[in-house]
Amino acid sequence: MEQKNVLGLISLIIIILFFVIGGYFFMNYMLKNTKPEEKKELIEEIKDYRIDKTKDYIYYENGEEILEEEEIHRDEAILNFKTLTELNETLKEEVENIYGNVKYTKDMDLPSTDSSGNKIVYNENTKGIYSLQYRNYENVKFSNYVSLVAVDFDYDIVKGSIPFNIKSYIVDINTGQLVNEDELLNKYSLTKDIIKQKIKDRLNNTQVLEENIQIIDINGTLNDLKYALYINKVGKVTASFIVKSNKINYNDIVVLN
Numbered sequence: 001m002e003q004k005n006v007l008g009l010i011s012l013i014i015i016i017l018f019f020v021i022g023g024y025f026f027m028n029y030m031l032k033n034t035k036p037e038e039k040k041e042l043i044e045e046i047k048d049y050r051i052d053k054t055k056d057y058i059y060y061e062n063g064e065e066i067l068e069e070e071e072i073h074r075d076e077a078i079l080n081f082k083t084l085t086e087l088n089e090t091l092k093e094e095v096e097n098i099y100g101n102v103k104y105t106k107d108m109d110l111p112s113t114d115s116s117g118n119k120i121v122y123n124e125n126t127k128g129i130y131s132l133q134y135r136n137y138e139n140v141k142f143s144n145y146v147s148l149v150a151v152d153f154d155y156d157i158v159k160g161s162i163p164f165n166i167k168s169y170i171v172d173i174n175t176g177q178l179v180n181e182d183e184l185l186n187k188y189s190l191t192k193d194i195i196k197q198k199i200k201d202r203l204n205n206t207q208v209l210e211e212n213i214q215i216i217d218i219n220g221t222l223n224d225l226k227y228a229l230y231i232n233k234v235g236k237v238t239a240s241f242i243v244k245s246n247k248i249n250y251n252d253i254v255v256l257n
Contacts, residue, residue: 047174047176049081049082049083049173049175049176050080050081050082051080051081051082051085052080055078055080056080057079057080057081057141057146057171057173058077058078058079058080058139058141058146058148059077059078059080060075060076060077060078060137061075061076061078062074062075062076063075063076066099066127066129066132066134067125067126067127067129067155068126069125069126070125070155070160070161072132072134072155072161073134074095074099074134074135075095075135075137076091076092076095077091077137077139077148077150079091079148079169079171081171081173081176082176083175083176083177084171084176084178087169087178091150094135095135098133098134098135098152099132099133099134099135101132101133102129102131102132103129103130103131103132104128104129104130105122105124105128105129105130105157106128107130108130110122110130120158121158122157122158123157123158123160124157125157129157130156130157131154131155131156131157132155133152133153133154133155134152134153134155134161135150135151135152135153136150136151136153137149137150138151140230140231140232140233141233142231142232142233142234142235143235144172144173144174145170145171145172145173145179145231146170146171146173147168147169147170147171147230147231147232148168148169148171148230149166149167149168149228149230149240150166150167150168150228151163151165151166151240151251152164152165152166159248160248162248162249162250163242163249163250163251164242164249165226165242166226166227166228166240166241166242166251167228168228168229168230168240170184170229170230170231181229184229184231184237188237188256188257189257190237190256190257194256195227195229195239195256196222196225198239198254198255198256199221199222199225199227199239199241199254200218200222201254202252202254203216203218203221203222203243204218206252213246214246215245215246215247216243216244216245216246217244217245217246220244221241221242221243221244224244225241226241226242227239227240227241227242228240228241229256232255236255236256236257237255237256237257238253238254238255238256239253239254239256240252240253241253241254
């Protein structure tokens with residue numbers, strides 16, 4: 001019985017040594033026969049390109065409430081990547097320029113009626129602002145991508161807020177580099193014609209009539225199409241675009257894939 005126990009123990013030790021030694025030689029074989037770029041993925045951790053690792057990939061600083069009743073505020077968007085410091089400076093300068101032209105009602109000679117004799121309704125605010133420009137930011141993260149969408153608006157106390165410009169930035173967090181539109185379209189097998197058709201379909205599906213007159217200017221929207229692409233929170237490529245209307249222009253979105 002004792003001899004059988006000894007033999008069993010020796011067999012167990014041999015089996016363990018077989019797996020340990022065999023595993024060692026297997027790993028060496030795999031590393032020697034793996035392509036350099038694949039070997040790099042096996043032995044190197046994904047780099048973290050954030051400037052401040054205590055903060056998210058996109059965050060905001062120097063927030064300021066401009067017109068609370070109109071939900072107009074000012075934020076400085078920070079793309080938290082060592083590779084994008086110049087872009088952050090550009091975004092900062094853009095925001096300074098956008099918010100730099102404010103007009104006040106006290107400095108304006110406001111007419112009471114329009115050219116047709118209709119009474120003009122002024123939706124005045126507590127700060128006495130007549131008009132300004134401002135920017136709204138939205139950021140989204142999905143998997144290895146973060147997206148920042150910027151929509152610029154004109155505001156005045158007659159028409160309210162009207163979008164006039166839109167753009168976006170998509171960053172691959174594994175490289176710290178921007179993904180341009182052509183790269184995105186290629187990756188998801190999309191084309192600019194598909195984008196235009198999807199937006200057209202969206203406009204037709206949301207068209208409304210007032211006294212049998214179409215409110216949305218579909219042709220005007222498509223002929224002067226302003227859109228920006230981003231990857232939404234479930235991984236779909238989405239177009240944010242400006243809709244031209246006979247009433248008031250507005251911002252809408254459509255999923256492309």
